Amino acid sequence: MDTLRGALASAGVRKFRNKPDRFSQGYELRRFAAEGTASRPPTDFFELYWAPHFGPGRLGATLAWALRLLVRRPFWHLDPQLRGAMGVLQVSVVALAVAIVWLLARRFGEDGFVGAIGWASGVFAAVAAVVNLVAGYVVTRVLADAARYLTPKPEHVTARNAIRQEGVQLLHSLHDSGAYERIVVVGHSLGSVIGLDILRITFDELRHPNPATPEPNDEAKRFSTVVRDLPATPTRGEVDLFQQGQRRLWRELRARGARWLVTDFVTLGSPLAHAPLLLDGKRATLRQRQEEGEYPTCPPTGDILYPRTYELEDGRRRTGLVLDHGAVFAATTWSNAWFPVRRVFGDPVGGPLAPIFGRGVKDVQVRLTSRRRHRRQELFLAAHTTYFRRDLDDDAEAAHVDSGADEAAKAAAASVRDARKALDEESRTKVAHVAFEAMLLLNSRRGVPLPPPPAPRSRSAQDLPPPDQL
Known part of the structure; x- marks a missing residue:
């Protein structure tokens, strides 16, 4: 639960109750319940x-x-986030390979074939021992998880399916509980890849409206215009307008009885920024799989909505627009944060997602602190674990004062916010915890009231359309 505690601290949630988690299948997890405030339910x-x-x-x-x-x-064909690190690694590997071949040739001339092979075996064993000693835990624990989840080999499929099944079950339980108005899914690092898989699977099962609800399809009909109005290279304001259109469509779908509650997907330090490198297969590229509808994009590609005729219990028929199975990001926004790589600082694991998953993704470059100086926590790779580190920002609390604070405290807070805004504009970054808190959009009480949550219902075959309509 340490990751979740860090996320709450980063979002400025200071008080919560530690309660049993009755929705997950395991007993190691807990539910952190934060009471409502004037702006947050x-x-x-x-x-x-x-x-x-x-x-x-x-x-x-x-x-x-x-x-x-x-x-x-x-490396020169890779994105800027990876180019420097991969360049150093590729050049090093080539230099090492040349050195080994040269030494092997010398050994072959001096000791013959058997002697050269024996020498080479000893060198490889020594290199493996050094790697295991220096980075064994990182390789066999952290990197190995990514290797297995991102590689659909037969020996990995069981674990991949178990992870997805557990995530889908949790989302279904939250929907079926009837206790929630909206759900936000947050994924850090490999968790962002898992989160995307869980969303695309669950959305297909919860996207259909209630055919008995005679609500209009105004936003559904208008959404193609919302997508068309989003330029190929949109500004931050234009992406904000697109996300407002997504939220309007989500509200209309909920008013029509659709059970889908996930309003936002938030990714941090996501390796999906390098998805073509990680997910391209021998016979199908990521782009091809996106066009086929396997991996969703934002905005969706192809037919976003299609008409579906439902037969009501009284024998009448009603036709309504339904989101395609690959259109999860028509009604769900996607926001992404990453530390840009600058010399020896930044996070090469993460990066912008809009160039790969669609211009509707809101990409935000982040930094750790309101101040200009770099911290050692932003050093290469170290930054990957600091997305939730609100405590590393000296001015985190200075910028948030109670409404009842004295004038001096309010003036100091205003000064911090002004300095932060100036650095935002100069560096084109935002403080990580400030960006994360904004992405969660927890202050939903300040907007239009949300539709009521779906009535509690167990998952069954009746929730799905007939097989010929899937």
């Missing part, structure tokens, strides 16, 4: 703990996966 926070499905990885298999990625594309 009562909010529950859950964590999907998927790590136990993967045991320790194998050093050799993980390094082989990493090596395949390393040689798949030359």
